[in-house]
Amino acid sequence: MSDFFYIEGTYCMDGQCDTYIGEVSMNDVMLGKFSLNSSSGKEAVVNLNMITFDVNIAIDDHNGKTIKRELKDLECITKDDGSWYINKSLGNDKFETIIRQS
Numbered sequence: 839m840s841d842f843f844y845i846e847g848t849y850c851m852d853g854q855c856d857t858y859i860g861e862v863s864m865n866d867v868m869l870g871k872f873s874l875n876s877s878s879g880k881e882a883v884v885n886l887n888m889i890t891f892d893v894n895i896a897i898d899d900h901n902g903k904t905i906k907r908e909l910k911d912l913e914c915i916t917k918d919d920g921s922w923y924i925n926k927s928l929g930n931d932k933f934e935t936i937i938r939q940s
Contacts, residue, residue: 843867845874846934849876850884851897851905855932857898858882861940871909 846859858874858881866872866893870886885894893909907928921938 839866842940844940845872847874847882847895847933849895849897849934850930850932851907852899853926853930854881854900856897907933910931 843862843864844859845862846857847859848855856876856878858876859876860874862872867886868888870888872884872886874882874884876882880898881907883896887893890910891912891914893912894903894906895909896906899905909913909926910924912924917923919938921936924933924935924937926933
C-alpha cells in the first residue's frame with residue numbers, strides 16, 4: 839500500500855476551468871491541507887475536514903484573484919479500479935475529482 843495519493847481534479851469557477859493534479863502524502867491528507875497545481879502554473883489549496891469530509895478550496899482565477907468555495911455534503915463513489923470519484927456542481931461552479939493510490 840502506497841503512502842501517497844494521486845489526485846486529479848477539474849475545477850470550474852466563475853466560468854473558468856482548469857485541471858489540477860498532485861501527488862499528496864497520506865500525512866497531508868490526514869492533516870487536512872494540501873495543494874494541487876495546474877499545467878498553467880496555478881495552484882489550488884485544499885482544506886479537508888477529516889471528520890465531516892467538507893472541503894474548502896481556494897483557486898487563483900485567470901486575473902490573479904483568489905476564489906474560495908466551501909463544499910459540503912460531498913458524495914464519494916468508489917470505482918471498480920479502487921479509485922474514488924467526487925462530482926459536485928454549485929450553479930456555475932463544478933468540482934470533479936479522482937483520487938487513486940500512487
